[in-house]
Amino acid sequence: MKTITIEGQLRTGFGKAASRAIRSQEMVPGVIYGGQTEVNFYAPAAAFKPLVYTPEFQIAEVKVDGKTYRTILKDLQFNKTTDLLTHVDLLELVEDKQVVADIPLKYVGTSKGVKEGGKFVSKINSLKVKTYPKFLKAQIEVPIDNLELNGNIRVEDVKEENYEFLNSPRIPIASVVMTRQLKQEEAAAPAKGAAAKK
Incomplete structure (x- = not known):
């Protein structure tokens, strides 16, 4: 660090x-x-x-x-x-006293949802942690490979040994949202199906 x-x-x-x-x-x-x-x-x-x-x-x-x-x-x-x-x-x-610190998040990997055309959105850039000084690090890595379209990663999903997270566990820290283009394609698909049946 x-x-x-x-x-x-x-x-x-x-x-x-x-x-x-x-x-x-x-x-x-x-x-x-x-x-x-x-x-x-x-x-x-x-x-x-x-x-x-x-x-x-x-x-x-x-x-x-x-x-x-x-x-x-x-x-x-x-x-x-x-x-x-x-x-x-x-x-x-x-050394023997715990400290509270804001540690930046680093999102690693490429999410499934992005590969399907979604957009990755980071909602929080850091998390408040309680730990001993020897465990302090420059950043917390958060894998996002399994993050699906319309899915969220929450505070409770972040795993880091020796850290007690002080943020509310249910708060979303990142998500993959549908882009306007995807929404338009989804809306167009049922219309095409209806037209084909006629």
Whole structure:
């Protein structure tokens, strides 16, 4: 799984004025929680870009004050008018503590329904899972070979060892729908049959 490194510095000042001063230097304040101690830090805005502006699930190794923290992204705050990143929340990975994470889905194979002319529709791009840090992975592979026309794959159909899925089990995550052309062909077929009988 991809890991990015962020070089940060410990925050000493707090409050709105201190935060504004940090942001004026094109830095972004952040917090690392979930470990033995909460760590307040800041780092260059550019350092967060590979973590924030991607659909990939990644580990962020944050180096602050001589220590390295293995973390995952939990929350982001943006300025409502400028869209600039203003704060980052990171969860420290502790080996014997379970974490909750959103893991992207990767659909593999070609469904039966698509081969018959249907259209594959992805409804959900990631699933919320609970697991131990050692089992975190970049994506969950979902085989779709047996997905038939008008069929669905639901959360409960996804099998992944060591993961507890927190989404509702009956929610469809992908389906194959009929295209307009198929619908027209189906509608035309009974008409042809009726014409042949005359």
